[in-house]
Amino acid sequence: xxxxxxxxxxxxxxxxxxxxxxxxxxxxxxxxxxxxxxxxxxxxxxxxxxxxxxxxxxxxxxxxxxxxxxxxxxxxxxxxxxxxxxxxxxxxxxxxxxxxxxxxxxxxxxxxxxxxxxxxxxxxxxxxxxxxxxxxxxxxxxxxxxxxxxxxxxxxxxxxxxxxxxxxxxxxxxxxxxxxxxxxxxxxxxxxxxxxxxxxxxxxxxxxxxxxxxxxxxxxxxxxxxxxxxxxxxxxxxxxxxxxxxxxxxxxxxxxxxxxxxxxxxxxxxxxxxxxxxxxxxxxxxxxxxxxxxxxxxxxxxxxxxxxxxxxxxxxxxxxxxxxxxxxxxxxxxxxxxxxxxxxxxxxxxxxxxxxxxxxxxxxxxxxxxxxxxxxxxxxxxxxxxxxxx
Amino acid sequence: xxxxxxxxxxxxxxxxxxxxxxxxxxxxxxxxxxxxxxxxxxxxxxxxxxxxxxxxxxxxxxxxxxxxxxxxxxxxxxxxxxxxxxxxxxxxxxxxxxxxxxxxxxxxxxxxxxxxxxxxxxxxxxxxxxxxxxxxxxxxxxxxxxxxxxxxxxxxxxxxxxxxxxxxxxxxxxxxxxxxxxxxxxxxxxxxxxxxxxxxxxxxxxxxxxxxxxxxxxxxxxxxxxxxxxxxxxxxxxxxxxxxxxxxxxxxxxxxxxxxxxxxxxxxxxxxxxxxxxxxxxxxxxxxxxxxxxxxxxxxxxxxxx
Amino acid sequence: xxxxxxxxxxxxxxxxxxxxxxxxxxxxxxxxxxxxxxxxxxxxxxxxxxxxxxxxxxxxxxxxxxxxxxxxxxxxxxxxxxxxxxxxxxxxxxxxxxxxxxxxxxxxxxxxxxxxxxxxxxxxxxxxxxxxxxxxxxxxxxxxxxxxxxxxxxxxxxxxxxxxxxxxxxxxxxxxxxxxxxxxxxxxxxxxxxxxxxxxxxxxxxxxxxxxxxxxxxxxxxxxxxxxxxxxxxxxxxxxxxxxxxxxxxxxxxxxxxxxxxxxxxxxxxxxxxxxxxxxxxxxxxxxxx
Numbered sequence: 001x002x003x004x005x006x007x008x009x010x011x012x013x014x015x016x017x018x019x020x021x022x023x024x025x026x027x028x029x030x031x032x033x034x035x036x037x038x039x040x041x042x043x044x045x046x047x048x049x050x051x052x053x054x055x056x057x058x059x060x061x062x063x064x065x066x067x068x069x070x071x072x073x074x075x076x077x078x079x080x081x082x083x084x085x086x087x088x089x090x091x092x093x094x095x096x097x098x099x100x101x102x103x104x105x106x107x108x109x110x111x112x113x114x115x116x117x118x119x120x121x122x123x124x125x126x127x128x129x130x131x132x133x134x135x136x137x138x139x140x141x142x143x144x145x146x147x148x149x150x151x152x153x154x155x156x157x158x159x160x161x162x163x164x165x166x167x168x169x170x171x172x173x174x175x176x177x178x179x180x181x182x183x184x185x186x187x188x189x190x191x192x193x194x195x196x197x198x199x200x201x202x203x204x205x206x207x208x209x210x211x212x213x214x215x216x217x218x219x220x221x222x223x224x225x226x227x228x229x230x231x232x233x234x235x236x237x238x239x240x241x242x243x244x245x246x247x248x249x250x251x252x253x254x255x256x257x258x259x260x261x262x263x264x265x266x267x268x269x270x271x272x273x274x275x276x277x278x279x280x281x282x283x284x285x286x287x288x289x290x291x292x293x294x295x296x297x298x299x300x301x302x303x304x305x306x307x308x309x310x311x312x313x314x315x316x317x318x319x320x321x322x323x324x325x326x327x328x329x330x331x332x333x334x335x336x337x338x339x340x341x342x343x344x345x346x347x348x349x350x351x352x353x354x355x356x357x358x359x360x361x362x363x364x365x366x367x368x369x370x371x372x373x374x375x376x377x378x379x380x381x382x383x384x385x386x387x388x389x390x
Numbered sequence: 391x392x393x394x395x396x397x398x399x400x401x402x403x404x405x406x407x408x409x410x411x412x413x414x415x416x417x418x419x420x421x422x423x424x425x426x427x428x429x430x431x432x433x434x435x436x437x438x439x440x441x442x443x444x445x446x447x448x449x450x451x452x453x454x455x456x457x458x459x460x461x462x463x464x465x466x467x468x469x470x471x472x473x474x475x476x477x478x479x480x481x482x483x484x485x486x487x488x489x490x491x492x493x494x495x496x497x498x499x500x501x502x503x504x505x506x507x508x509x510x511x512x513x514x515x516x517x518x519x520x521x522x523x524x525x526x527x528x529x530x531x532x533x534x535x536x537x538x539x540x541x542x543x544x545x546x547x548x549x550x551x552x553x554x555x556x557x558x559x560x561x562x563x564x565x566x567x568x569x570x571x572x573x574x575x576x577x578x579x580x581x582x583x584x585x586x587x588x589x590x591x592x593x594x595x596x597x598x599x600x601x602x603x604x605x606x607x608x609x610x611x612x613x614x615x616x617x618x619x620x621x622x623x624x625x626x627x628x629x630x631x632x633x634x635x636x637x638x639x640x641x642x643x644x645x646x647x648x649x650x651x652x653x654x655x656x657x658x659x660x661x662x663x664x665x666x667x668x669x670x671x672x673x674x675x676x677x678x679x680x681x682x683x684x685x686x687x688x689x690x691x692x693x694x695x696x
Numbered sequence: 697x698x699x700x701x702x703x704x705x706x707x708x709x710x711x712x713x714x715x716x717x718x719x720x721x722x723x724x725x726x727x728x729x730x731x732x733x734x735x736x737x738x739x740x741x742x743x744x745x746x747x748x749x750x751x752x753x754x755x756x757x758x759x760x761x762x763x764x765x766x767x768x769x770x771x772x773x774x775x776x777x778x779x780x781x782x783x784x785x786x787x788x789x790x791x792x793x794x795x796x797x798x799x800x801x802x803x804x805x806x807x808x809x810x811x812x813x814x815x816x817x818x819x820x821x822x823x824x825x826x827x828x829x830x831x832x833x834x835x836x837x838x839x840x841x842x843x844x845x846x847x848x849x850x851x852x853x854x855x856x857x858x859x860x861x862x863x864x865x866x867x868x869x870x871x872x873x874x875x876x877x878x879x880x881x882x883x884x885x886x887x888x889x890x891x892x893x894x895x896x897x898x899x900x901x902x903x904x905x906x907x908x909x910x911x912x913x914x915x916x917x918x919x920x921x922x923x924x925x926x927x928x929x930x931x932x933x934x935x936x937x938x939x940x941x942x943x944x945x946x947x948x949x950x951x952x953x954x955x956x957x958x959x960x961x962x963x964x965x966x967x968x969x970x971x972x973x974x975x976x977x978x979x980x981x982x983x984x985x986x
Contacts, residue, residue: 044666044804046912049812082665087619088609092410096659099407116520117615124539125406138520180507182517182617207508209960211916213907216706217951217959224699237814237908248825248834249702270816270908272823311813435789482968486975489725493926494971496919497964504961623919627733627796634793667808670801674779677794681786 034077035070035338037062037328038097039321040090040108040118043082046210047235050261050317051110053310054132055080057318058107060304061325071332076325083109087117094121104340105130105331107324112136112182122146128344130328132320135259136182140364148347148365150323150356154183154190157258157281160371165191166198168386169256169279174229175204175222177215177242187233187258203227208238215245222251229254236263236313240270247274257281263313264374264381275376279384282372283356286315287381291388293357293370301355323354396548400541409540413612415652416547417605420554422632422644424601427558429630430638431567432594433574435492438479438499439629442472442599444620446606448506451519451616461525465607472603473596475502480595484588487577496623503621518617522610543612550608554601559641561597570594574639635676637683646685698830703952704945709837711944713903716844717917718924718936719851720895725922726931727868728888730780731792735896735921736914737802742768742897743904743913744810747817750905757820761901768897769890776889781882806911819905840902845937847898851891852933864888896921916960923967929977939978942966 039058041051055078062076070076079101081093090109097103098121105128109115112134122129123144131139131149135157140149152160165171174195178184184207192202204225206218219242222230230253232242239262243255255278262280265287285291286305289298301322305315328343330350335342351360357370375384395402403409421443428436449471450464459467483494506513513519525546526536537543561567569590572580581587610616628651636647654672658665680687717739724732745767749760779798783791821836855861866874867884875881899917907913924943928935943963950962970978 043663044807046910047812048807048911049814052812080662081659084666085619086622086624087615087617088414088613091613092414092656095407095410096656099405099410113516113518113615113617113619116518116617117613119520120614136517138517142521180516182515185510185516211912212959213913213916214706214710216710217703217948220699220702220706220952237910240814240816241907244823247823249832250825250827266813270814274823311811313813429789435792482972486971489926489930490971490975490977492731493923494968497923497967500919500964501961501968504958504964508958623915631793631796634789638789663808666804667801670797670799670804673797674794674801677790677797678779678782681783681790 032074034075035072035332036077036079036101036103037325038094038101038103038106038108039078039080040083040093040097040106040114041080041110042085042114043080045085047085047111049314050133050235051082053314053317054110054321056305056308056310056314057321058325059321060301060308060318061322061329064304064322065325065329071329072336072338074338076329078325079103083111083114085111085114087113090114090118091121094118098122098125098127103127104338105328105343107132107321107328110134112139115139116142119144119147125340127340128331128347130324130347132324133317135186137186140366145365146344148361148367150327150354150359150367150369151320152283152369152371153366154186154258155193156366156368157187157260157371158190158194161281161373162194162198164373164386165194166200168384169229171195171229171231171256172200173203173227174200174231174256175206175225175227175253176202176231176233177206177208177218177222178232179210179234179238180207181210183259184233187231191231191258201227208234212238213241215242216249219246219249219251222246222253223249227253229256231255232257233259235261236266236270240267240275243267243271243274243278255279260284260316263316264376266311266313268376268379268381276379277375277377279373279375282316282374283369284316284319285372285374285383286312286319287374288383291372291383292355294353294355297353298355319355323356323359326352326354327359397545399548400544406540409544411652411656413540413544413547415649416544416551417609417612418629418632418648418652419551419645420547420605421602421629422636422648423551423554423558424598424605425629426633426638426644427561427570427594427598429633430640430643431562431570431574432591434484434591434594436483436495436595436598437492437623437626437630438495438497438502439598439602440621440623440625441479441499441502442476442602443606443609443625444502444506444618445475446472446603447610447616447620448513448519448606449603450607451522451610452512454522454611455519460523461607461611464611465604468603468607468610469600470603472606473600476596476599477592479599480592484591484595499621499623499626503618506618506621513618516618518615520615522614522616524614525611537611543608547608547612550604554604555641555645557597557601562641566590566593631673635673635680635683637685637687640683640685643683643685647683650684699952702831703948705831705833707945707948708941709833709841709944710948711941712841712844713899713940714920714924714943715848715937715940716840716899716902717896717921718928718940719848719933720892720899721918721921722925722928722931722933722936723851723855723888723892723895725925726929726936727864728885728892729788729868730889731788731795732892733792733795733918734775734798734802735892736916736918737799737806738768738772738893738896738914739900739903739917739921740806740909740911740914741771741802742900743817743909744806744900745897746901746904747810747815747909750817750819751815757818761898764901765894765898768900769894772893772897773886773890775893776886780889781885784885803911803914810911812911814908814910816908817905821905834906836906840906843902844899847895848933848937851895854891855933860887920963923963927967927970927977932977935978942978 043051066075083090115134137153258281260283292298331346335346446468449468453459453464524537569585632647637643742764745764749755825832924939928939946966951959
């Protein structure tokens with residue numbers, strides 16, 4: 001069987017390498033080997049689009065690192081695996097990457113359930129996991145020393161925008177419509193807490209199934225609530241449907257979407273006039289790269305993405321792949337070797353400014369990303385005045 | 391020979407990834423064997439089987455996370471909980487036959503999934519239950535060694551898989567087993583010779599459910615994270631594929647199906663974005679060329695029949 | 697009271713779409729006895745075909761929808777000829793398994809071709825709601841509701857009144873007798889499956905512009921279609937229609953008054969209750985076909 005052959009072949013190769021290594025500093029041949037970095041993303045199933053965006057962002061990151069001569073004189077090679085939106089597959093992918101491909105670090109796994117399932121695997125094998133998208137607060141609270149995250153949990157997202165919500169948008173009474181996943185529920189909890197803090201109030205809280213396409217029932221209930229805002233947490237497809245159906249029902253409330261998955265320009269295409277005047281929380285501003293902390297880098301990334309013919313709406317997620325790859329590259333540089341434990345220790349020392357903003361991990365392995373907001377006006381993305389001050 | 395090799399795996403197979411795959415294959419063997427009792431032997435297409443797996447997983451997980459009870463309590467509890475739900479759904483569903491039965495099983499599984507997704511206080515809903523502790527072996531009264539590394543899990547799963555195969559084998563050869571087959575072939579005739587269809591079918595369901603629940607418990611402690619994904623219809627579909635493609639109504643069929651259909655997606659990883667498309671194509675071709683399943687096909691070939 | 701009416705209206709229109717999903721499957725599952733797990737994929741195929749003709753080629757709306765239906769019929773015929781016919785006479789489970797394979801194959805091929813990003817289909821109907829008193833309803837939904845009922849009616853007539861329809865019913869009631877009477881069994885199988893798939897594609901092409909188009913859109917639709925078909929009594933067009941309406945209204949009211957998280961669960965609980973009290977479906981006693 002194929003695997004059997006691979007084992008004995010690998011065994012022979014390892015044996016040879018051991019001999020060579022023992023024989024003396026003839027390890028030059030080994031040094032030219034690329035450094036493999038594992039990437040686990042949902043490449044099939046209902047969120048395949050997002051997984052592919054992140055993977056493509058990572059590819060740009062790897063290509064750029066290699067253009068500059070790689071890391072420690074070696075090129076970076078991404079090994080990308082599909083987790084099929086199934087936690088058990090995330091586990092299998094992690095095992096395969098660590099055992100067969102011997103990656104010293106992994107980026108993944110998009111969805112919080114997949115990431116949580118992969119975490120014990122990386123802990124057991126001792127390989128750092130850089131979380132790029134998952135939002136569940138549990139990820140950094142498990143006490144797993146191998147986990148680092150550059151994406152914000154909902155709590156951080158809400159806290160980062162407290163002033164904007166309270167003073168600029170003046171959201172005092174809002175409904176909430178969220179997708180029934182850890183992400184949606186987490187957002188309701190996090191934003192609810194922030195609202196309470198400054199004296200705002202949550203009225204109708206409704207959930208929708210991940211696969212739902214008809215939200216009339218929930219929206220009818222929302223229509224009857226006295227709140228003047230609706231906060232929405234779900235992906236671009238469902239947001240578009242919510243906006244359209246809300247307009248169809250004659251709902252006149254102001255809308256704010258959270259979570260950074262609104263892909264606003266896709267939203268304009270999908271929802272048309274129904275998207276007018278809505279606000280959206282995003283983690284990257286591909287329309288205004290000049291407003292990002294490293295404006296030049298942001299512009300380069302957007303240009304490269306467009307050059308590769310990739311869909312523009314992917315930019316609201318793909319930057320994560322790029323930032324994750326660069327963060328790992330920098331960690332490997334600091335560590336001086338592509339070895340898991342060294343990389344883990346080096347990650348604690350990494351500090352640089354990525355596409356989203358400054359990346360630096362706290363004692364729980366959490367970095368504090370910047371949060372932004374845009375508004376759709378007259379079919380275009382605009383940066384609200386309160387976002388323009390530095 | 392093969393048995394010795396299988397038992398010795400943690401000793402001679404150092405590739406942990408492959409051991410992991412064998413553990414998964416073992417879990418799915420239990421699931422496929424249990425589903426085969428219903429689908430293959432009694433001829434009832436139960437498409438809610440993932441529900442029993444999930445109930446077992448959640449039972450074991452909740453007992454550990456909320457009450458700190460170890461796997462050795464969780465495992466039998468999971469089997470019992472799943473068995474009881476099998477009793478419940480069996481008593482409800484077996485008032486029906488055919489497509490109506492199928493639909494009730496699907497509906498039941500979906501309702502259970504939605505409960506796990508929405509009953510936040512109990513299951514934490516979509517946030518899931520992380521941090522389920524591995525089983526541990528007690529030494530005397532003081533020390534206990536937790537399962538470390540895959541070896542122990544492998545032996546556990548191997549033992550349970552062998553046990554479930556043994557149980558299935560015994561049942562199938564017994565009077566009950568003959569009753570199953572009689573019901574599958576001609577229910578009216580079976581009843582006329584004294585087989586109580588309702589009770590027999592419910593018994594089959596309870597047994598299948600308990601086995602699936604036990605597999606669920608192992609899964610929970612092995613992966614150490616349980617979320618509503620365990621109830622996904624795609625899990626049931628995978629089990630169905632394993633049973634039918636392996637050869638329903640045979641003893642080895644589900645085992646072959648479990649092993650092959652755990653291996654195939656892994657091998658297909660090489661195909662990158664074409665993985666699942668190729669998987670679908672393979673399945674179609676497999677069914678067209680081996681309509682009864684792999685094991686019956688191989689048996690026919692060996693017997694020399696065309 | 698207004699809210700109740702709005703929920704009811706929502707439910708009826710939603711139910712109409714479910715009925716549309718169900719009629720194609722009633723032919724294939726109810727009459728041909730094929731557990732067609734790929735039914736949702738023909739729905740998706742219809743939607744993507746409509747997307748292709750309407751959004752990418754810019755064809756007239758009604759022509760585009762018709763073209764999408766034709767696409768569904770053709771692919772359905774191909775599927776029957778090359779996948780189902782070799783398995784004729786095989787166990788129902790074997791056929792079910794091959795359709796699972798088709799499901800996986802079609803959905804992932806669609807993912808490869810179109811990517812996973814949801815797309816929208818342009819249509820000539822105004823996005824602004826029609827307001828009748830306190831009730832809001834969208835004009836395209838009314839259009840789809842009307843078309844759905846026309847399709848249901850036309851299919852019913854086709855099965856009951858035409859020669860082809862009679863041949864179909866004869867074939868599936870008693871194959872040997874039909875063959876002896878000179879019916880071309882192979883052709884009937886192909887036509888029936890293509891017909892059912894075409895109806896699924898019609899549902900996709902009509903619902904695509906209301907909702908969105910993405911490769912996994914068929915999964916939930918297929919599940920609902922099965923529920924509707926079985927509840928209505930296998931092979932019973934009117935039953936499936938009524939079942940669809942019931943499901944839509946139950947979901948709407950359930951989500952409106954009980955809990956939106958359990959919205960889909962309401963449908964399934966209702967199914968369980970219906971089948972417990974009427975084990976052959978709502979209209980099971982009625983004639984098995986048509």
